[in-house]
Amino acid sequence: AKHAGRNRIAFFEPSMQMQVEERLSLENELAHALGTSQLEMYLQPQFTMHGRPVGCEMLVRWTHPVRGILSPAAFIPVAEESDLICRLGEWTIREGCQTLLRLHTEERPMTVSVNVSPRQFHETEFVEMVGKILRETGAPASQLIFEVTEGLLIDRLDQTIARMDELVDMGIRFSIDDFGTGYSSLAYLRRLPLYELKIDRSFVRCTPDDQGGTAIVQSILSLAKNLNLKVVAEGVETPEQSRFLYSAGCDFLQGYLLAPPMPFKSWLQKLKAKEGM
Ligand code: C2E
Ligand code: CA
Ligand code: CA
Ligand code: CA
Numbered sequence: 001a002k003h004a005g006r007n008r009i010a011f012f013e014p015s016m017q018m019q020v021e022e023r024l025s026l027e028n029e030l031a032h033a034l035g036t037s038q039l040e041m042y043l044q045p046q047f048t049m050h051g052r053p054v055g056c057e058m059l060v061r062w063t064h065p066v067r068g069i070l071s072p073a074a075f076i077p078v079a080e081e082s083d084l085i086c087r088l089g090e091w092t093i094r095e096g097c098q099t100l101l102r103l104h105t106e107e108r109p110m111t112v113s114v115n116v117s118p119r120q121f122h123e124t125e126f127v128e129m130v131g132k133i134l135r136e137t138g139a140p141a142s143q144l145i146f147e148v149t150e151g152l153l154i155d156r157l158d159q160t161i162a163r164m165d166e167l168v169d170m171g172i173r174f175s176i177d178d179f180g181t182g183y184s185s186l187a188y189l190r191r192l193p194l195y196e197l198k199i200d201r202s203f204v205r206c207t208p209d210d211q212g213g214t215a216i217v218q219s220i221l222s223l224a225k226n227l228n229l230k231v232v233a234e235g236v237e238t239p240e241q242s243r244f245l246y247s248a249g250c251d252f253l254q255g256y257l258l259a260p261p262m263p264f265k266s267w268l269q270k271l272k273a274k275e276g277m
Contacts, residue, residue: 041095042261046254049246055111059261089120097139113145118152141171150182168193201235208244
């Protein structure tokens with residue numbers, strides 16, 4: 001292979017070589033970080049227009065011993081290239097269930113949304129795994145929401161729908177994440193057992209000043225209304241966006257304007273502080 005690779009080695013830019021090594025080491029490090037305190041779940045709440053918190057999304061954080069806090073955008077794609085995403089995903093769902101129980105114990109029930117990647121969803125044992133976690137934790141499935149992207153629907157649509165139906169039978173609800181950025185056909189929407197759509201931040205960012213972006217958001221809202229789906233806007237950063245989105249009929253808002261992602265303890269403190277006022 002060494003001889004044959006002579007030309008190929010010349011072909012490799014040193015920077016590409018670095019990237020490959022970088023990915024491999026990140027993958028190894030992530031495998032070791034799983035199950036340690038390096039990985040932690042933050043949660044970002046979602047609110048009604050009256051400011052009532054109705055749910056929260058679980059977002060993973062990795063405090064790397066050398067690199068510092070890493071954004072999931074830096075390591076989820078790496079995990080998705082291997083079975084690591086399934087191990088990470090199982091942990092994520094377990095954490096989601098534990099958060100549900102804690103919220104219940106604190107007498108502040110709300111929905112908990114967990115990101116489920118396509119590769120994880122298509123794993124043979126996925127439904128069994130979810131059922132097992134629900135049984136073991138005793139978490140109320142009716143408060144659990146799975147966020148999936150349109151990428152899930154590219155192939156094996158019948159299998160995907162059958163699987164979603166099974167999970168819906170357990171009580172779980174489904175949300176389409178980053179809605180509008182992926183798959184172009186909307187025909188699938190009628191066939192899926194969905195609860196909600198999440199409008200991607202790239203559209204929310206355009207409201208209310210940009211005409212095109214605003215028109216897209218309004219179309220998504222009327223589509224959702226006709227299909228009887230809830231709508232969450234993500235990445236809400238300004239009061240103008242918030243006013244526009246609620247007046248346009250958005251059900252829930254999520255974003256830095258309302259609250260950033262934070263550890264469970266901080267969220268509980270915030271809730272208590274709000275009630276004390
Ligand atoms: P996402 O599902 O679209 O999550 C929303 C992202 O927007 C989060 O980034 C959140 O911190 C960020 N965000 C929230 N509000 C605002 C805002 O007002 N302005 C801006 N600019 N950003 C806001 P984060 O936590 O870095 O996560 C990035 C992506 O990584 C997520 O995008 C999700 O696709 C993925 N991800 C995160 N946690 C998990 C996980 O546990 N499992 C899987 N499979 N994917 C995850
Ligand atoms: Ca999400
Ligand atoms: Ca999203
Ligand atoms: Ca997004």
